[in-house]
Amino acid sequence: MxxxxxxxxxxxxxxxxxxxxxxxGASNMFNVSFDGGTFPLSDVQENPARYVRRLERAKVTPGYATCECVARATPLQLVIRRYGSLLHLAGWPDDGHRHDRNCAFFKDPNASPVTSGGDSTAAIIATPTGLNVKLDAALTLRETATGSGGSSTQTSPRQSRRSASLLAFLQTLWAEPALNQWTGTATWRHWGHCNGQLLAEVGTALINGAQAQTVLHIIRRFDEADRAAINAELDAFVARLATEKGPTRRGLIVGELSDVAPTQYGHALSLRQSARKYYASTSLIEHASRAHAHAWRALGERSARVVALLLVERTPKGHLKVVDLAAMLCSQAFIPCDxxxxxxxxxxxxxxxxxxxxxxxxxxxxxxxxxxxxxxxxxxxxxxxxxxxxxxxxxxxxxxxxxxxxxxxxxxxxxxxxxxxxxxxxxxxxxxx
Structure with a gap:
């Protein structure tokens, strides 16, 4: 060759x-239990809409689910966490090391790339209640903004905390639930697995001081049967960005980038999980193709995937304008690559x-x-x-x-x-x- x-x-x-x-063929299936039933964890992660009612009941009584990855007299408890209209399972705080190493809830306490709360100036801090993130992009604009990231003129001169780029934040989202790792015995990982694990980590996060679910939307895996619900979830998120009165509000959207096509006024981006178009200027696309060159060149490659984090604004006509973006190159199973x-x-x-x-x-x-x-x-x-x-x-x-x-x-x-x-x-x- x-x-x-x-x-x-x-x-x-x-x-x-x-x-x-x-x-x-390398499948190593684990189950979770809640509301009197036991279910494959992979199915709960890939198809969260199927389990909403059961999880709602379990969230009330007894207030948790359990993981069956390790045989114990008392099974390991899982947090039932709401994010948007759905509920997701997350590992119990400080319990990750007790899960089977091949379980999605396993967490090596020594492997996290995120700074602990001891450094108050870090851009991304791990706290007992979740991630605390300061981006170098403003999510609320009360006056004019500068730079493609849109730094707000409201920033306090006393602010000494560092800020993270969109790419650094996207990489952190991937590393915290160990999506940058492969144990060799897991099943094939597709977007449904990624979505479930991402939401489990980000559910209690703060991003620029705001609750994550108010500013960050991670599109779930497309399923024809759930098309209407998936579109409704995205529409509800976009509706919160309306700026007819008051400050301009921006949002963050995560999905798998599938296409970038020229239009009369710039370019239209498509994410694999929904049919909505995201519109970007030619200058932003040219900048992104240089800043994320390896990911950009891999668009259309069957051997690779490209995950995008889009910073968007809603136009008066209801379109989504991309203000900035990060593109992360991944393998077929969503392992990040350079x-x-x-x-x-x-x-x-x-x-x-x-x-x-x-x-x-x-x-x-x-x-x-x-x-x-x-x-x-x-x-x-x-x-x-x-x-x-x-x-x-x-x-x-x-x-x-x-x-x-x-x-x-x-x-x-x-x-x-x-x-x-x-x-x-x-x-x-x-x-x-």
Whole structure:
């Protein structure tokens, strides 16, 4: 096979049905119980509308659901949390480490990328009641705003807290419920799984001082039977952005970006989960294509997905204008990636049922951030995907990381994308196999 990086997409020549079969074949099903019944967690996450009445009753009595991932005399309790018109399950506070490692509610207390409440100046802070986020974009404009992010002129001069970009916030949304990780035994992850886990984490969050559900809408997985309800939920969210009187209100919408098409006045964006169009200026699209180049180039690739966080305003005619956006490149199973070559590697690791994580940098404290970490080897193995060979600064950083790994005796797998095919890369076998 050619080592030309432009031809790397077909390296894993799996058809979509075959990939789906591989992932579903690794199924490790867990159940949850509430309202006198036991149900597959995956179905509760993917089809929340089916369980609204049962969850409403359980939220009253006994006030919680339970997770059956680990056999216990007293099952682990789950929070029943309302977000918009639906209810979702979330892990009980400080209980995540007690769940099975393959359970969606498992949380490693040492793995969160978010700053704890000790640093009051951090842009994203984890508090006992949920995330507290300060974005570098204003969600309410009382006067004129500056910059594409729309910083409000109302900002207090005493404000010393740092702010997060839309991309940093989107990455945090993904990392907090461990959507940047794969255990090797989970079922195929699609948007329904992501939506359920995202809402479980963000349900009690504050974003620029506002309750998350008033400013953030995460579109749920499209189902023809629920088309009307899905559209009604989005319409209700958009209606709150009306600005006929008072300040301009903006909203944040998360979905899978499927298309960007030119129009008479700019561009129209489409999200896979709904038919609504989002309108953006040509200058914003040009900026986004540069700022999120890897994600933008992957639009239309069957091997990849692109998740978008849109900052929108409602026009007088009821259209949604995109003020700013972030685009995050992902593998087919929504593992975040930094390049199309990383997408190919992530897809291979998932197809081979490997246990791995994609580290996400949230600060400058990590001096050696690998592209992936294989967690099923002893010791763990770093994976590096080298796609910019020959660039002086890139080569210098590569040598620095190689020296650090050698000093710390960390094994590594290195894929030079312009010198060998992905099929030729040898991965160490999982421990115990």
């Amino acid at each position: 050619s080592s030309n990086p432009d031809l790397l997409t077909p390296t894993l020549s799996f058809s979509w049905p075959r990939i789906a079969a591989i992932f579903y 390049s199309i070559h990383e997408v190919a590697m992530a897809n291979r690791l998932i197809a081979e049922h490997r246990d791995f994580a994609k580290p996400i940098r949230m600060s400058d404290t990590d001096d050696m951030l690998p592209d992936f970490i294989l967690r099923d080897t002893r010791p763990e193995t770093h994976i590096e995907v080298y796609g910019m060979n020959g660039v002086d600064t890139y080569e210098a950083r590569k040598r620095q990381k190689q020296a650090l790994r050698a000093a710390r005796r960390i094994p590594a797998v290195e894929w030079n994308v312009d010198r060998e095919s992905l099929e030729a890369v040898s991965l160490p076998p999982p421990a115990g196999r």
